[in-house]
Amino acid sequence: MPELPEVQTIINTLNSSGLLNQSFSKVSVYKDKLIKNTTVKNFTNFLVGETINNIERIGKYLVFHLTNKKALIIHLRMEGKLFYEPIASNYPRTHLRIEFFLKNNRVLRYYDSRMFGTFHIFKEDEYLQSTIIKKLALDPLDEQFNFNYLKDALKHSTKAIKTALLDQTNVSGIGNIYADEILFLSKIYPLTKSNTLTDTQIKNIVIYSKQVLLKAIKYGGTTVSSYKWDINHSGRYQDMLLVHTKKGCPCPVCKTKILKIKVNGRGTYFCPKCQKNGGN
DNA sequence: ACTTTAACCTGAACGC
DNA sequence: TGCGTTCAGGTTAAAG
Numbered sequence: 001m002p003e004l005p006e007v008q009t010i011i012n013t014l015n016s017s018g019l020l021n022q023s024f025s026k027v028s029v030y031k032d033k034l035i036k037n038t039t040v041k042n043f044t045n046f047l048v049g050e051t052i053n054n055i056e057r058i059g060k061y062l063v064f065h066l067t068n069k070k071a072l073i074i075h076l077r078m079e080g081k082l083f084y085e086p087i088a089s090n091y092p093r094t095h096l097r098i099e100f101f102l103k104n105n106r107v108l109r110y111y112d113s114r115m116f117g118t119f120h121i122f123k124e125d126e127y128l129q130s131t132i133i134k135k136l137a138l139d140p141l142d143e144q145f146n147f148n149y150l151k152d153a154l155k156h157s158t159k160a161i162k163t164a165l166l167d168q169t170n171v172s173g174i175g176n177i178y179a180d181e182i183l184f185l186s187k188i189y190p191l192t193k194s195n196t197l198t199d200t201q202i203k204n205i206v207i208y209s210k211q212v213l214l215k216a217i218k219y220g221g222t223t224v225s226s227y228k229w230d231i232n233h234s235g236r237y238q239d240m241l242l243v244h245t246k247k248g249c250p251c252p253v254c255k256t257k258i259l260k261i262k263v264n265g266r267g268t269y270f271c272p273k274c275q276k277n278g279g280n
Numbered sequence: 281a282c283t284t285t286a287a288c289c290t291g292a293a294c295g296c
Numbered sequence: 297t298g299c300g301t302t303c304a305g306g307t308t309a310a311a312g
Contacts, residue, residue, distance in 0.1 A: 078290095079289090113291065114288085114289045115288085116290095225292085
């Protein structure tokens with residue numbers, strides 16, 4: 001489900017929801033496979049009694065900073081949802097996978113129809129060196145993410161630029177929706193080999209990736225199917241999309257019909273006139 | 281060593 | 297109505 005703007009919106013919601021400074025009283029796991037680097041028993045024991053200090057984002061991961069130098073790291077993958085609810089909620093429980101009960105009689109519930117999400121626990125001084133986190137590149141909103149950083153990441157890559165933008169070791173946070181939007185604004189054909197991009201094209205990717213992600217956060221993320229940042233709210237950026245999901249629609253710049261192709265297995269939308277490269 | 285594909289899963293949408 | 301196929305916001309183990 002979520003890319004950087006959706007994860008950031010969920011984190012902003014949780015951080016302002018009254019969840020901070022609350023303590024876990026009980027953790028109920030209904031789908032054991034979601035717990036990745038320990039047993040369910042260790043997972044619940046690790047968390048119960050700890051208080052949530054704050055939540056931050058690294059790439060598409062949510063990092064819960066807890067008391068006693070503990071950290072809980074969650075990835076929502078395709079369909080994960082985190083809602084902070086009253087215990088008596090009328091939200092359907094069909095896909096309820098984990099409940100984090102708080103001492104204030106509310107509960108943080110994790111829903112996930114496909115069960116792709118991941119949960120890891122670490123000590124505070126260890127998570128940055130964990131295999132899941134240490135390989136992540138900067139995200140586009142990091143001030144250090146600039147032309148030189150991206151050029152360095154792409155200069156030896158023969159992958160299609162669309163594929164390279166989805167590779168979280170080149171740049172983190174971008175997913176399938178925003179990659180299409182960024183490449184459209186940058187006027188780059190999605191199958192262009194990364195190491196053949198001009199400096200201007202790389203500069204455009206840097207500029208537009210920052211611009212698109214910031215605007216998407218402002219609109220609460222993109223709901224193309226099921227994403228919600230709380231029980232009652234979807235994103236609004238889907239109304240701003242220029243090419244993604246727009247197969248057959250006129251290009252907003254030149255009116256040429258938007259095409260849909262597959263790039264490394266991912267549906268990819270682009271304008272064949274605006275996004276040309278060399279003989280492509 | 282690097283790139284591409286298959287697999288992980290469920291459920292919605294589509295074609296026949 | 298029903299059944300088979302394709303597709304979906306992501307990542308990674310396996311295969312090439």
